[in-house]
Amino acid sequence: MRKFILQGLTSRPLTEPAPGPADADIQELGRALQTRLRRRLGRSLSIRAVDAGSCNGCELELSALSNPFYDLERFGLHFVASPRHADVLMVTGPVTRNMREALERTYAATPDPKWVIAVGDCGKDGGCFKGSYAICGGVGAVIPVDLHIPGCPPTPTALLQGLIALLDLSAPRRSAT
Amino acid sequence: MDGFTPITPERLRSGPTPRRIARRDDWANATEALAAGRLTLLGLWGARGAVHMALLDEASHSLGLLTLETEASFPSAALHHAPAQRLERTITDLYGLRPEHSPDQRPWLDHGRWGVTHPLGPAGPQEPQPPYAFLPVEGESLHQVPVGPVHAGIIEPGHFRFTGQGETVVRLEERLGYTHKGIEGLMTGASLARGAELAGRTSGDSVVAYQWAFAQAAEAALSVTVPPRALHLRAVLAEVERLANHLGDIGAVCNDAAFAMMLAQCGALRESTLRATATAFGHRFARDVIAPGGVTRDLTPAGAQGLRSLVAEVRARLPRLIALYDGTASLQDRTVATGTLAPALARRFGAGGFVGRASGRDFDTRRDLPYAPYDGLAFTVPARNDGDVNARVWIRVREAEQSLALLSQLLDTLPNGPILTPLTATGPAEGLGLVEGFRGDILVWLALGPDGRIARCHLRDPSWFQWPLLEAIIEGNIIADFPLCNKSFNCAYSGHDL
Ligand code: SF4
Numbered sequence: 001m002r003k004f005i006l007q008g009l010t011s012r013p014l015t016e017p018a019p020g021p022a023d024a025d026i027q028e029l030g031r032a033l034q035t036r037l038r039r040r041l042g043r044s045l046s047i048r049a050v051d052a053g054s055c056n057g058c059e060l061e062l063s064a065l066s067n068p069f070y071d072l073e074r075f076g077l078h079f080v081a082s083p084r085h086a087d088v089l090m091v092t093g094p095v096t097r098n099m100r101e102a103l104e105r106t107y108a109a110t111p112d113p114k115w116v117i118a119v120g121d122c123g124k125d126g127g128c129f130k131g132s133y134a135i136c137g138g139v140g141a142v143i144p145v146d147l148h149i150p151g152c153p154p155t156p157t158a159l160l161q162g163l164i165a166l167l168d169l170s171a172p173r174r175s176a177t
Numbered sequence: 178m179d180g181f182t183p184i185t186p187e188r189l190r191s192g193p194t195p196r197r198i199a200r201r202d203d204w205a206n207a208t209e210a211l212a213a214g215r216l217t218l219l220g221l222w223g224a225r226g227a228v229h230m231a232l233l234d235e236a237s238h239s240l241g242l243l244t245l246e247t248e249a250s251f252p253s254a255a256l257h258h259a260p261a262q263r264l265e266r267t268i269t270d271l272y273g274l275r276p277e278h279s280p281d282q283r284p285w286l287d288h289g290r291w292g293v294t295h296p297l298g299p300a301g302p303q304e305p306q307p308p309y310a311f312l313p314v315e316g317e318s319l320h321q322v323p324v325g326p327v328h329a330g331i332i333e334p335g336h337f338r339f340t341g342q343g344e345t346v347v348r349l350e351e352r353l354g355y356t357h358k359g360i361e362g363l364m365t366g367a368s369l370a371r372g373a374e375l376a377g378r379t380s381g382d383s384v385v386a387y388q389w390a391f392a393q394a395a396e397a398a399l400s401v402t403v404p405p406r407a408l409h410l411r412a413v414l415a416e417v418e419r420l421a422n423h424l425g426d427i428g429a430v431c432n433d434a435a436f437a438m439m440l441a442q443c444g445a446l447r448e449s450t451l452r453a454t455a456t457a458f459g460h461r462f463a464r465d466v467i468a469p470g471g472v473t474r475d476l477t478p479a480g481a482q483g484l485r486s487l488v489a490e491v492r493a494r495l496p497r498l499i500a501l502y503d504g505t506a507s508l509q510d511r512t513v514a515t516g517t518l519a520p521a522l523a524r525r526f527g528a529g530g531f532v533g534r535a536s537g538r539d540f541d542t543r544r545d546l547p548y549a550p551y552d553g554l555a556f557t558v559p560a561r562n563d564g565d566v567n568a569r570v571w572i573r574v575r576e577a578e579q580s581l582a583l584l585s586q587l588l589d590t591l592p593n594g595p596i597l598t599p600l601t602a603t604g605p606a607e608g609l610g611l612v613e614g615f616r617g618d619i620l621v622w623l624a625l626g627p628d629g630r631i632a633r634c635h636l637r638d639p640s641w642f643q644w645p646l647l648e649a650i651i652e653g654n655i656i657a658d659f660p661l662c663n664k665s666f667n668c669a670y671s672g673h674d675l
Contacts, residue, residue, distance in 0.1 A: 051334050053334070054356070056382055056670070057382070057384070059331050059333065060381055060462070061461075067445060079330075097292070099334060099355050100290065129358045129378075134296075155461060
């Protein structure tokens with residue numbers, strides 16, 4: 001353990017400086033995001049991930065945003081455990097009929113104002129599961145969606161780009177209820 | 178063997194898979210052999226007008242397929258052999274065929290929300306379902322904690338009903354099916370290409386394993402010979418996938434024991450693995466690289482070089498992480514003697530993968546029902562008997578090391594030549610695929626109709642035989658150790674719910 005800490009103090013962190021062109025992108029994206037967050041919210045952004053029946057591929061990439069290469073938190077983004085703490089719901093999967101009510105209740109539990117991002121090709125319209133008796137056919141079929149991030153699954157970079165695009169959109173939604 | 182013709186691995190891997198039409202007493206004999214521990218249940222699934230059972234004889238490394246034709250009901254295997262329970266409940270949900278005298282007749286995947294009943298059988302309008310009846314628990318000062326389907330982290334949905342006495346869990350009951358997408362329904366009538374697409378989206382962490390198992394089933398049905406280079410590349414893909422998952426999960430288990438540094442370190446190695454996969458195969462999870470007949474994308478020298486660097490990087494950094502895990506008393510305090518799975522139970526359920534191998538069930542499809550190219554590669558299958566969280570972590574560490582060794586071998590001996598045998602789907606024909614994914618053996622049974630389209634495709638995730646064991650091992654542990662136990666199993670939700 002001590003070795004690791006010493007090494008951590010004496011060597012460069014994995015996140016900085018960017019070792020490759022791809023990571024330079026991440027830095028840039030992260031800064032863009034940070035600037036927008038300061039301007040729009042004046043604080044960090046809390047995200048709640050909701051799996052509405054995905055194949056778990058989208059979850060893997062959402063989780064990857066927290067690994068040392070992307071380290072989302074340094075740009076002022078974090079995943080929270082409860083929808084009550086969230087500004088944004090990132091919803092994955094074609095929304096299975098068995099998850100519909102859970103998604104609706106999660107949305108209702110998220111305080112206004114809030115944004116919803118449909119993540120992945122499934123989240124748009126059911127993706128490759130379109131036409132099945134068991135799905136609702138995308139996030140938008142169940143709750144209002146502000147932005148869709150395509151991909152199967154979207155890469156961490158695409159997810160970051162999506163979050164930036166979201167902050168460039170109009171104000172977060174205030175639901176009627 | 179008890180009522181069926183044994184299929185040897187050579188036979189399994191070389192052509193259409195025979196199955197035997199069983200009489201009711203053959204079915205009963207097979208069930209008896211399962212209950213007596215002479216055979217292991219590999220799968221049990223429905224079709225229109227029939228139920229199928231796949232059995233494994235571990236002693237002789239052979240397997241068998243039985244079919245019982247029925248329009249209404251069949252003798253329940255679950256009555257004598259608990260691992261069949263959820264599979265039979267699923268048969269009823271999807272096909273309306275009923276297991277006779279089954280001990281548990283509650284629906285499993287059908288939550289009463291599909292708008293239809295028995296969607297793959299004689300479909301009818303949705304009937305109202307009573308609230309799900311969790312098993313009754315009786316005793317003094319018990320309390321219940323319901324968790325899910327929406328969980329706190331970035332994880333898949335499922336419901337856990339804990340009954341506790343103080344801190345101690347006296348019973349856990351799982352309720353799954355939330356991610357049921359109707360994959361087997363979508364398979365019916367689909368082309369092989371579409372089937373491969375769906376197989377690759379069954380469980381996002383096992384893209385390669387599922388697409389390989391599906392391809393195997395199709396190639397067996399059509400007696401197609403896959404070019405050697407393609408087989409090698411498939412194994413490269415499979416070992417990279419295993420490595421990525423093992424690395425990620427070792428870190429995640431430690432994180433659930435409040436040791437975040439391992440998560441960060443292992444997460445970085447996992448990310449390197451995904452990036453090397455993207456460079457070599459064009460996608461971080463190698464989606465749609467494996468296709469029936471071979472692979473769709475060749476490995477360039479640059480891609481191979483990237484994989485070699487990856488192997489070198491992980492080889493250099495993994496030992497220090499292992500030493501850190503091994504040398505941190507506070508971490509060991511959480512993982513040793515927590516969530517112990519008894520070897521007898523692992524055997525009875527035919528638990529595959531690291532769950533089985535950490536509890537004495539020394540079975541690995543790559544070695545025991547060998548398929549190319551593994552039959553020509555040198556590797557060992559780690560196994561131990563202690564069966565706790567710690568044992569499962571160690572098995573995964575050892576398997577990660579084996580994957581590194583296999584990757585080096587594969588890259589050194591990569592044959593030249595074509596990567597895809599063009600195939601024409603014709604039927605009727607049937608084939609079985611069995612591949613060792615990172616969680617264990619994935620089974621795919623494929624029946625092609627006369628038009629060459631898919632008449633029935635069944636995908637069986639290893640989690641079917643691991644989820645019930647999670648219920649068993651948590652008993653007597655404190656509720657706070659559940660995330661740790663759960664992560665150490667890391668069962669699939671989507672792969673199970675289909
Ligand atoms: S978009 Fe792709 S990765 Fe995401 S849930 Fe759907 S199938 Fe899985």
